[in-house]
Amino acid sequence: MRPPRGRRSLPGPVLSALAALLVLPFPATAAPVAGPDGPAVSAEVARLLTEAERVTEEYERGRRAAAVQRARAHRLQEELADRRRELTDLHGRAGEVARAQYRTGGTLPPTARLLLADDPEAALRAERAARQAGQAVDRLVRGTDRAARLLEEAAARARTAWRDLEARHARLAVVKRGLETRLERLRRRLQATADRSVAAGRCRGAARLEQPSGARGAGRTWVAPVSEADGYELSAGFGSAGKHWARRHTGQDFAVDIGTPVRSIGAGRVHAVSCGGAFGIEVVVRHANGWYSQYAHLASVAVEQGQGVAAGQWVGQAGTTGNSTGPHLHFEVRVTPYLGSGVDPLRWLREHGVVLGGGRA
Structure with a gap:
């Protein structure tokens, strides 16, 4: 069968493996739960991050x-x-x-x-x-x-x-x-709130984060999941081995502080928002031509299932929920919404005009 336009064809054995994976259920999206320590803390962290950035620039x-x-x-x-x-x-x-x-x-x-x-x-x-x-x-x-x-x-x-x-x-x-x-104090509160949500398997309501001007993709089709201005280090890469993964690492990790804004890499629609399991709090976005992007180990979400998003729009804040040893964003690009269908996200971003660390992020 000819693959859809815009999607890279996969070898036969990989397609067979993916077919087996399709029977796995996607983690259920729990009904949002409101709470005083949820969206309010997320919004305050975002506000303080913006203020800290402004003061730091003025300081420098x-x-x-x-x-x-x-x-x-x-x-x-x-x-x-x-x-x-x-x-x-x-x-x-x-x-x-x-x-x-x-x-x-x-x-x-x-x-x-x-x-x-x-x-x-x-x-x-x-x-x-x-x-x-x-x-x-x-x-x-x-x-x-x-x-x-x-x-x-x-x-x-x-x-x-x-x-x-x-x-x-x-x-x-x-x-x-x-x-x-x-x-730092609010980051600890934000993470504690996120941990409680994951333990309960119930997501809190989406935080309405006020995004500063320029936060979105400024007309670009694709962007990096974390802004270079927010600072990040590329840690565990796609396919790497480690004791924390059953087989191989399925995405690319971005080491960032708790509360760092996480962006949708492109326009699309939120396929799922879920809490609990190895990925902790995660968001999956469906893009054009059937591509999906996943943002995991979050401390909060800023979108709801079914919501349309633009390139560069904040979908959540980084954290260390689920199977995580420290604050980071676990990011994947997939051909289906399910675990196991990921491709190398750095190569995929390069092929779509996003060079990490090269001024295009």
Whole structure:
């Protein structure tokens, strides 16, 4: 049978294995359960993540600006020292001119020196040259002195700006630490709530997360399941072996903090939202041409079964529910909604224009 357009054909043995897997039931989607520690904590974590990102960016901008002003103040101070050395040298040259004039004529007025000179014309030339040299030195002294004053004022302004920026940077550091402490506390609450949901096998209601502008795919067809701006590390890969899996790892893991927004890789419709089992809290989305994407070990969900989603739309928040040893997103691309039908998700994303870590995520 010819495979549908847009889907890669699979070898015969793989299709046989998939046919056997199709009889396995998909984990039942439990009725959502509301609770004070569910959607409210999810929304607060999302809000604090956005606020922490804003403060961190401001903190980093302030740090860079302070470094620039500090370097500028040091540079101006060095230039000021050079100008002062020049000024000292020019004062010395002015003294030499004065001494030369004294040696050639002492305190006699120019007319008397000309009258007493053996060669009046030569004396006149020497007088003119001495006068011009003195005037030139005076101009240089005045100009260098003015430049030194301007440099001193600029250096003082740079030092003031540097100190102001450092003070602001210190204040932002306090705010940043406070946000991180609150965020860590809320992350623990969010995970505890998720663990209770998984233990009960009942999902809480979808959290209505306010997504910041630019969170979606901005017109792109496919995106990574975690934004590069949120930070992630690729951990266990597709097909890798490990004691935590019965055979081989069936997806790609993204090591992220609890509460990190998880995005739908493309437009589609939520096929299932479930809680319990090895994957903990998970969302499965059906995309065009029959592809499915799975997002597992979540701490919360932000969508409901049957809901349409856009590329880049948040479908949940990362966690460590189910068979998980630490916070991460388990991500799969499948040809059916069921476990065992996955393909290599990194290769699939590359083939669809998403290069992880290369600015396209």
